[in-house]
Amino acid sequence: MxxxxxxxxxxxxxxxxxxxxxxxxxxxxxxxxxxxxxxxxxxxxxxxxxxxxxxxxxxxxxxxxxxxxxxxxxxxxxxxxxxxxxxxxxxxxxxxxxxxxxxxxxxxxxxxxxxxxxxxxxxxxxxYYTYLHPDPSTLSEPQLDPDVQLGALSPAHVELLDSTWPYGGNTWSRRYLHELLQRFPHLCLQGPAGDLLCWVLSDGFGAGAHGYTVPAQRRRGLMRALTIMAARRAHARGFPVYGHTATGNRGMHRLQEELGHRRLPGxxxxxxxxxxxxxxxx
CATH class of the missing domain: 3.40.630 (Aminopeptidase)
Incomplete structure (x- = not known):
């Protein structure tokens, strides 16, 4: 070794x-x-x-x-x-x-x-299924609605992130999410008052991590827009655009496939x- x-x-x-x-x-x-x-x-x-x-x-x-x-x-x-x-x-x-x-x-x-x-x-x-985008340069920067703005997450958001994460709910998960925010790229969309609408994180393995849209803001295309933005930024840094998705998360399977991600075998x-x-x- x-x-x-x-x-x-x-x-x-x-x-x-x-x-x-x-x-x-x-x-x-x-x-x-x-x-x-x-x-x-x-x-x-x-x-x-x-x-x-x-x-x-x-x-x-x-x-x-x-x-x-x-x-x-x-x-x-x-x-x-x-x-x-x-x-x-x-x-x-x-x-x-x-x-x-x-x-x-x-x-x-x-x-x-x-x-x-x-x-x-x-x-x-x-x-999990692993999805990889073969050419993120083909993704066009999305246009956001006037009442939506791109923002950044802070440690003050950890409790909300943890409560909406299937693997959260304990001291270690909150510490882990806090470190992701401090160390690795992430994006969020906010409303006019700065309220969180949608977010995506990345982790130390270069993969997309915790992503979530608050229930009242779903079916607006927010996760689609944020997924594209995160992919374009990862690609610009020279990173592969990939992530692991729960096998039962059909909505995320469909979204990624619509955007051109390919599900890897196995x-x-x-x-x-x-x-x-x-x-x-x-």
């Missing part, structure tokens, strides 16, 4: 991951952020260098044992055996803590299942290790 810290190594890794898109998207997005100032304080771990067979992207430092939001790892492998060896390497993961691993390859689940069975660790798997799976710990409060 090796943590890559040299800028030249990280640039070389970025190029290698780019050649493995779209399967490498979750790690590639994190490496893009690392190589552009590292606003999320991330690091990447490989099984070997330069001929790596597996890589994890994650936050630096140690998180509390029950904070699975901070302990979020994205994975990509060229060889599933190398991936298994990396996860079993001393110091790679805390198997007595709550943490997520996610990725677009089947081995992300099966390797965790095999190791967890041997260690007596419980797992929960959540599945599923993105988020594997939560030690879910009982993750639900323990401070």
């Amino acid at each position: 090796q943590i890559l810290t040299c800028p030249a190594q990280l640039q070389r890794l970025e190029a290698a991951l780019r050649s493995s898109l779209p399967r490498a998207l979750p790690v590639y997005g994190a490496v893009l952020n690392i190589n552009r100032g590292n606003p999320g304080d991330f690091e990447v771990v490989v099984d070997a260098w330069p001929d790596f067979g597996a890589v994890l992207a994650r936050r630096r430092g140690e998180a509390p044992v029950n904070d699975s939001y901070r302990s979020l790892n994205s994975a990509f492998y060229r060889d599933v055996g190398a991936y298994r060896a990396l996860l079993e390497s001393p110091g790679c993961l805390r198997w007595d803590a709550a943490f997520h691993i996610f990725g677009l390859q089947d081995g992300v689940v099966t390797v965790s299942q095999d190791i967890a069975l041997a260690k007596g660790v419980e797992l929960e798997v959540t599945e 599923l993105c799976r988020f594997v939560l290790h030690n879910p009982g710990l993750a639900r323990a409060e401070l």
Whole structure:
């Protein structure tokens, strides 16, 4: 196991991951952020260098044992055996803590299942569709209604964001959302009085994150407009335009497909290790 810290190594890794898109998207997005100032304080771990067979992207430092939001790892492998060896390497993961691993390859689940069975660790798997836009430059900047303006979110909005997020409702989720607002691009639409109408966030893996339109403002095309704006801005920064959508969220599936996003084959799976710990409060 090796943590890559040299800028030249990280640039070389970025190029290698780019050649493995779209399967490498979750790690590639994190490496893009690392190589552009590292606003999320991330690091990447490989099984070997330069001929790596597996890589994890994650936050630096140690998180509390029950904070699975901070302990979020994205994975990509060229060889599933190398991936298994990396996860079993001393110091790679805390198997007595709550943490997520996610990725677009089947081995992300099966390797965790095999190791967890041997260690007596419980797992929960959540599945998403991943959408990727092949050419965001084709998206035209939308025109907003006169009573709608583009704005920015602040820490004062965290409680509202948390209450409207299916994965919110606890101390760790609020801290996570607060950090997203501080560290990564986000957009919102506001009414004449500055009231929030709609918002979209992005995360440390370069993906679209929490998006929401308040119920009274739906069917106005606000999420459509904001999705386009966020896509154009991500593309201008050199990032892929992608995100993970719940398999049952048909409205968001339809919107993304109308805008030209393509659903990638298979599923993105988020594997939560030690879910009982993750639900323990401070």
